[in-house]
Amino acid sequence: MYSFDYQRPGDRAAAVAAIQGDARFLAGGQSLVQALKLRLSSTERLVDLGGIPDLKGIRVDGGNVVIGAMTTHAAVALSPDVQKAIPALAELAGGIGDQMVRNMGTIGGSIANADPAACYPAGVLGLGATVHTNKRTIAADAFFTGLYTTALADGELITAVSFPAPQKAAYIKYKQPASRFALVGVFVSQGAGGVRVAVTGAKSAVFRATEIEQALARSFTPEAAKAVSLSPAGMNADLHATAEYRAAMVSVMAARAVAAANAR
Ligand SMILES: Cc1cc2nc3c(=O)[nH]c(=O)nc-3n(C[C@H](O)[C@H](O)[C@H](O)COP(=O)(O)OP(=O)(O)OC[C@H]3O[C@@H](n4cnc5c(N)ncnc54)[C@H](O)[C@@H]3O)c2cc1C
Numbered sequence: 001m002y003s004f005d006y007q008r009p010g011d012r013a014a015a016v017a018a019i020q021g022d023a024r025f026l027a028g029g030q031s032l033v034q035a036l037k038l039r040l041s042s043t044e045r046l047v048d049l050g051g052i053p054d055l056k057g058i059r060v061d062g063g064n065v066v067i068g069a070m071t072t073h074a075a076v077a078l079s080p081d082v083q084k085a086i087p088a089l090a091e092l093a094g095g096i097g098d099q100m101v102r103n104m105g106t107i108g109g110s111i112a113n114a115d116p117a118a119c120y121p122a123g124v125l126g127l128g129a130t131v132h133t134n135k136r137t138i139a140a141d142a143f144f145t146g147l148y149t150t151a152l153a154d155g156e157l158i159t160a161v162s163f164p165a166p167q168k169a170a171y172i173k174y175k176q177p178a179s180r181f182a183l184v185g186v187f188v189s190q191g192a193g194g195v196r197v198a199v200t201g202a203k204s205a206v207f208r209a210t211e212i213e214q215a216l217a218r219s220f221t222p223e224a225a226k227a228v229s230l231s232p233a234g235m236n237a238d239l240h241a242t243a244e245y246r247a248a249m250v251s252v253m254a255a256r257a258v259a260a261a262n263a264r
Pocket of ligand 1 (some may be wrong): 009024025026027028029030031032033049050070096097098101104106107108109110112113115117118119156157158159178179181182204250
């Protein structure tokens, strides 16, 4: 780890003021600290968001569940509000990593990091959520822009994510057994905005499987999802799975997610 300055501001304005120059926000540290320790990343200043109370918490606002950026995965998994309004999201959070990762990792950190195999990006895109920052709101469809990249500008602070409650939803991932990240994970929802199918782990960034969405709009059944064959072109290939395997798994995980959503 290279040396850096550390600051822990007490409010949002101070955090944004401190992020000038070569500086990074620190949330749960589950991705960033590891990258710093391995010298894959470096920064002159870490601005710890842990001392800003109003970045944490969950509230229901009409038909939306609004989750503060510094809310941990464990808090989302255990929230009665999330369990009632969007059980699929509580289950997604409860399936991230292990208990220690869930106690420390945050929703804001996860989506800012935009790991191609992370779970929350699938939930955000699959539910058509809205990302709130200190400057603006960003629709999920415009937020994830590539491998570890998002629409966030330098120094832009995620403050919360709001999720519209769907009629039906489920998230199913085929886990990489060591890390529990998604080898392929599929979030399916049916709601006011129609059917959405978001896939993580299969390409360089989370994406919507529009062919499966169209099939499910005609018939929201596991059979309809499974009948769709995705092209392996552009899919990830590594020592864990080939591109062809991942392409096949997208339809299989989508079918299982539809079955789980219909069974609630
Ligand atoms: C062993 C292990 C297993 C894991 N398994 C899974 C898994 O199964 N599924 C999964 O989805 N994830 C998994 N993760 C990742 C985990 O969910 C992390 O919590 C997450 O990726 C990063 O969240 P964080 O709060 O720790 O962010 P940090 O590591 O603190 O920050 C990550 C990045 O986000 C930026 N950032 C943080 N907060 C904000 C904000 N509010 N506004 C703007 N930028 C911000 C930081 O500057 C940094 O660039 C795993 C991690 C580990 C170590």
